[in-house]
Amino acid sequence: MSLFAMTFLLGILQPSSAQFPRVCATSESLLKKECCPLWDGDGSLCGELSNRGSCQDILLSHAPLGPQFPFSGVDDREDWPSVFYNRTCQCNANFMGFNCGECKFGFSGPSCNERRLRVRRNIFQITAREKNKFLAYLNLAKRTPSRDYVIATGTYAQMNNGSNPMFSNINVYDLFVWMHYYVSRDTLLGGSSIWRDIDFAHEAPGFLPWHRLFLLMWENEIQKLTGDENFTIPYWDWRDAEGCDICTDEYMGGRHPTNPNLLSPASFFSSWQVICSQSEEYNSQRALCNATNEGPILRNPGNHDKTRTPRLPSSAEVEFCLSLTQYESGSMDKLANFSFRNTLEGFADPRTAISNISQSSLHNALHIYMNGSMSQVQGSANDPVFILHHAFVDSIFEQWLRRHRPLQEVYPAANAPIGHNREYYMVPFIPLYRNGEFFTPSRELGYDYEYLADPGNDQFQPFKNEIRPQSNKKQIFKPK
Numbered sequence: 001m002s003l004f005a006m007t008f009l010l011g012i013l014q015p016s017s018a019q020f021p022r023v024c025a026t027s028e029s030l031l032k033k034e035c036c037p038l039w040d041g042d043g044s045l046c047g048e049l050s051n052r053g054s055c056q057d058i059l060l061s062h063a064p065l066g067p068q069f070p071f072s073g074v075d076d077r078e079d080w081p082s083v084f085y086n087r088t089c090q091c092n093a094n095f096m097g098f099n100c101g102e103c104k105f106g107f108s109g110p111s112c113n114e115r116r117l118r119v120r121r122n123i124f125q126i127t128a129r130e131k132n133k134f135l136a137y138l139n140l141a142k143r144t145p146s147r148d149y150v151i152a153t154g155t156y157a158q159m160n161n162g163s164n165p166m167f168s169n170i171n172v173y174d175l176f177v178w179m180h181y182y183v184s185r186d187t188l189l190g191g192s193s194i195w196r197d198i199d200f201a202h203e204a205p206g207f208l209p210w211h212r213l214f215l216l217m218w219e220n221e222i223q224k225l226t227g228d229e230n231f232t233i234p235y236w237d238w239r240d241a242e243g244c245d246i247c248t249d250e251y252m253g254g255r256h257p258t259n260p261n262l263l264s265p266a267s268f269f270s271s272w273q274v275i276c277s278q279s280e281e282y283n284s285q286r287a288l289c290n291a292t293n294e295g296p297i298l299r300n301p302g303n304h305d306k307t308r309t310p311r312l313p314s315s316a317e318v319e320f321c322l323s324l325t326q327y328e329s330g331s332m333d334k335l336a337n338f339s340f341r342n343t344l345e346g347f348a349d350p351r352t353a354i355s356n357i358s359q360s361s362l363h364n365a366l367h368i369y370m371n372g373s374m375s376q377v378q379g380s381a382n383d384p385v386f387i388l389h390h391a392f393v394d395s396i397f398e399q400w401l402r403r404h405r406p407l408q409e410v411y412p413a414a415n416a417p418i419g420h421n422r423e424y425y426m427v428p429f430i431p432l433y434r435n436g437e438f439f440t441p442s443r444e445l446g447y448d449y450e451y452l453a454d455p456g457n458d459q460f461q462p463f464k465n466e467i468r469p470q471s472n473k474k475q476i477f478k479p480k
Contacts, residue, residue, distance in 0.1 A: 019179055019428050020167060021098040024085065025150050030162030034087040035430060037099040046089035046100045053091035053100030058082060058432070061423035063414035068333060069198050075187045076156050077200055077419065077427045083156050088432060098148075098431045105216050106446025108229070117443060120391055121450045123234035123246065131251070134234060137222050138384050139268055141173040144225060151178045153290040155188065170291050172225055174275050176218050180381040181276035181289050183210070183427045194283050200419030200427040202377065203334045205327070205412050207345050208397045209438035210426050211390050216445060217429070218387065232447065235391035238366060239315045244301035252385050253299070261300045261372060269384060272297050277379030289378075297383050298372030309360045309368040317350035321362060322400055324353055327439075332416045340400055344393065363393050395449045398442045402452070411439040 024035035036055035039047035046053035060079050076083045091100040094112035103112035123131065146169070154166030170178060184202060187195040201210040215233060223231050236246050246252045253267030263270040273293035282289055324340040332339075334347040335355045342348045346364025348355045360368045366389050367374050373383045380386055413422045422436035442448055 019149050019151055019175060019182075019430065020084075021430060022148055022150050022167075024098070024430075025165055025167040027163050027165050030084060030156075030159065030165060033082075033085050033162075035081075035085040035098065036087060036089050039099045039101045041101065046091070047095070051092060052095045053089045055087055056090040058086050058088055058425075060425075061421055061434075063421045063423065065421065066204075066332060066415050066417045069187075069195070069418040071187070071189070071195065074189055074195075075198070076152075077183075080200075080419075080425045080427045081430060081432065084162075085430075088430065091431070096431055105220070106444065116446050118230060118232045118447045119450050119453065120232045120395070120447060121234055122237055123251065123388060124237075125450070126234055131234075133228075134231075135251075135268075137226055137228075137231065138173065141222060141225060142171055142272060144172050145169055146172050146175050149175060151175065151291060152182075153288055155288065168290055172221055174291055176214065176221075177275055177379070177381045178289060178291055179214070179428055181378040184377045185288070186279065186283055188283070188286055192284075192286075198418065199377070203345070203347070204332055204417040204420035205341055206416075206420040206424070206426065206435045207341055208394070209411075209435045212394055212397065212438045212442075212445075213426060213429065213433055215387070215390060215394060216447070219447075233387055233391045235395060235449070236385070236388035237392055237451075238312055238389070239318055241312045243312075244370070246385065246388065247299070247301050252388070253297075255300075260303065261298050263297055263299060269297060272382075274298075274373055274379055274382035277373060277376060277382065279376075279378050299374065299383060299385075300371040301369055302371070304368050304371040304375070308358070309365045311365075312369060313350065313362050313365055317362065318396060320353075321350055322396065322403060324400075325404060327400075327406060327410050328412055328416075332412055332420070344396055344400075363389075394442075395452060398449060398452060401439075401441050406439075408436050408439060411436050 021035060021037060023037045029035055034055065036045045038045055039050070039052060041047060042049040044050070045055050048054045058081070060082060072078065089098060089100050091097065094104045094107040096102050096104045103109070106116060108114045108116045150167040151170050152166060153168045156162065159166050180201070183200045187198050189195055201207060219231065219233050223229050248254045249264050249266040253263035253269040256262035256264055256270070273295065274297055275291045275294060276289035277294050321340060321343045324338060324343060326338055327340050328336065329339040330336045334342060334357055336342040337348065337355050338353045339348065342355065343350055343353050344362050346360050346362045347357055349359065350361045367380060370383065370385060374380050374385060408422070411422045412420070419427055420435065423434050425432045425434055438445070
């Protein structure tokens with residue numbers, strides 16, 4: 001299906017779901033520290049007249065944090081989102097969204113009481129029409145402005161504590177690129193000082209739940225943008241791969257004939273511009289990424305540092321990782337031993353589960369192997385291969401949950417690095433979600449993986465809801 005035909009079918013733009021709601025990106029909302037928009041369905045705040053939700057004070061977790069970030073009150077992401085807002089919509093029953101106008105993941109219908117289960121499939125096992133539709137959807141998202149959300153282009157202090165809002169429009173695809181940048185960016189301390197050993201979505205327990213939510217929201221936005229309620233993200237099963245078999249013009253873009261660092265001009269991804277890929281420049285300017293175009297996607301698969309990543313991961317390494325019984329351990333960071341999370345993320349040896357930050361394995365190995373835009377944390381989501389890769393990483397997380405059936409208490413409640421405790425709200429999502437909410441089987445969130453589907457074994461133990469320094473450190477696969 002052509003991009004023109006896809007655009008014609010849309011009719012009107014649909015809302016997007018992440019970061020700062022446009023209606024709350026005003027001096028009035030920031031000074032009031034309240035983000036409780038009207039729901040159009042009944043004209044009341046948070047849909048209160050329809051019992052969808054209400055405007056409430058945010059209840060922050062005060063569980064102690066690990067020692068990795070020795071500051072307080074210097075970063076807008078601390079105690080998210082309280083620097084910007086301390087009252088938001090709290091939704092009832094199966095409703096969600098910044099104004100409680102949507103259904104929770106896994107539910108649909110006018111009253112959000114109809115269960116839905118969608119299945120993610122291997123990109124090499126979907127039909128040519130489904131694959132072409134996926135590629136067209138990606139391109140459409142890259143060229144469609146987000147109707148409901150904007151990005152912050154300055155810190156809260158630079159906004160004069162809310163009296164001078166600094167926000168910018170962004171397209172639907174780049175909104176998620178910016179979110180991945182924002183969650184992993186460095187902390188701007190006073191003067192020219194930078195603190196690099198901070199990341200609210202990597203190198204700690206929240207790595208897997210955060211990316212699980214990220215993919216769900218991205219998938220949900222594509223469904224709304226296109227009107228295709230059955231759309232699911234395909235995944236790339238890279239176990240035992242001898243090369244980047246999705247790096248062809250038929251799929252995610254082949255290699256340029258004269259410049260091995262660029263994509264083939266036969267792929268429409270070759271015309272994409274990246275954003276948020278120049279972390280050192282932002283740091284020197286004391287600025288945030290403002291989503292300015294910074295050049296084409298870079299990718300040179302296989303021409304990477306082979307002393308760090310000799311080859312792509314094997315099935316045996318994935319199976320060993322799945323055999324680990326501890327989700328998290330020790331310091332709960334990249335030095336953790338015998339940790340399923342740290343081994344899958346790629347900071348521990350996938351044959352021994354002992355931390356080895358001189359190597360990049362499993363998840364990290366794919367990023368290093370791509371040798372380009374994918375190989376730098378803050379800008380890695382610019383390359384659409386990111387979506388396929390993380391969908392497969394999420395499927396390994398799902399295998400572990402099904403095999404070990406952990407209680408929610410297995411996810412650390414305290415002493416994890418900042419942003420990663422169980423009840424910490426995940427940066428930079430509005431509406432708000434806690435890490436522990438996504439330490440749960442995928443079918444409870446409305447999706448499954450085709451290669452994991454087992455119709456005869458649908459039951460899961462329900463989880464309890466318990467609410468209330470170097471310049472190259474931003475290489476995902478290198479120590480920070």
